[in-house]
Amino acid sequence: MKFIDDLKYNEDGLIPAVAQQFDTHEVLMMAWMNKASIEETLETGRVCYWSRSRQAFWRKGESSGQVQMLKEFRVDCDADTLLMLVDQTGPACHTGRRSCFYQVVKDGELITDSEPLIDPEELYKK
Amino acid sequence: MKFIDDLKYNEDGLIPAVAQQFDTHEVLMMAWMNKASIEETLETGRVCYWSRSRQAFWRKGESSGQVQMLKEFRVDCDADTLLMLVDQTGPACHTGRRSCFYQVVKDGELITDSEPLIDPEELYKK
Numbered sequence: 095m096k097f098i099d100d101l102k103y104n105e106d107g108l109i110p111a112v113a114q115q116f117d118t119h120e121v122l123m124m125a126w127m128n129k130a131s132i133e134e135t136l137e138t139g140r141v142c143y144w145s146r147s148r149q150a151f152w153r154k155g156e157s158s159g160q161v162q163m164l165k166e167f168r169v170d171c172d173a174d175t176l177l178m179l180v181d182q183t184g185p186a187c188h189t190g191r192r193s194c195f196y197q198v199v200k201d202g203e204l205i206t207d208s209e210p211l212i213d214p215e216e217l218y219k220k
Numbered sequence: 221m222k223f224i225d226d227l228k229y230n231e232d233g234l235i236p237a238v239a240q241q242f243d244t245h246e247v248l249m250m251a252w253m254n255k256a257s258i259e260e261t262l263e264t265g266r267v268c269y270w271s272r273s274r275q276a277f278w279r280k281g282e283s284s285g286q287v288q289m290l291k292e293f294r295v296d297c298d299a300d301t302l303l304m305l306v307d308q309t310g311p312a313c314h315t316g317r318r319s320c321f322y323q324v325v326k327d328g329e330l331i332t333d334s335e336p337l338i339d340p341e342e343l344y345k346k
Contacts, residue, residue: 095325110236110250112238112250114247118245119244120245121238123296124238124250136328167325168323168325169321169324169325170249171314171315171323175250175320177247194298194301195296195301196294196297197294197296197297198292198293198295199293203221203222204223204295
């Protein structure tokens, strides 16, 4: 798919990707993709990021079972950011919460305003 | 506000910020902020990004009049991405479209699926 070559990647060959639940429109997370992870995501219909910390493919849900199925793949005006409409099974966040954006500023301080759906210990046990 | 110092900025002192319309939940754009633009945004209630191309504050709507008023300021689990719930006047995109994410993959190609609300020539005329 030619457009994949035309996207603007950073100096590490990565592009930021926002994941939004397709029906509720909740923003779940932001992570990074490279060309190969974009190709895999579009081919398989299951979201695969690039893990900057592990320097490896990050097939969402591979260890937790909480997969992200792709519904729609969007590109912004500058071709330097992606928006994926997804169907997220259970929590998107490694803390067990539905969304990674569970901290909100109230009176100048960060407050946690959602609880884990699943204990993270449970999420990553083998 | 102490939490601003604790956010994780990249090597240029920047952090990605996603803007979402607070009532419709449409994802409007992604841009970058630095400490000073975050402080200004939280103090004034009007969103101010950092323009990487101009290396200057980017007070959203300063030239177009299409301002973004802050409703909610969220931080993700890793403290390296921001999600702002905003009230966007008119188009968020410099092309005159409501959202910057107006291109969608269909049959392996990028298709434009929304039209400008305002002619961009009109948007930036003095």
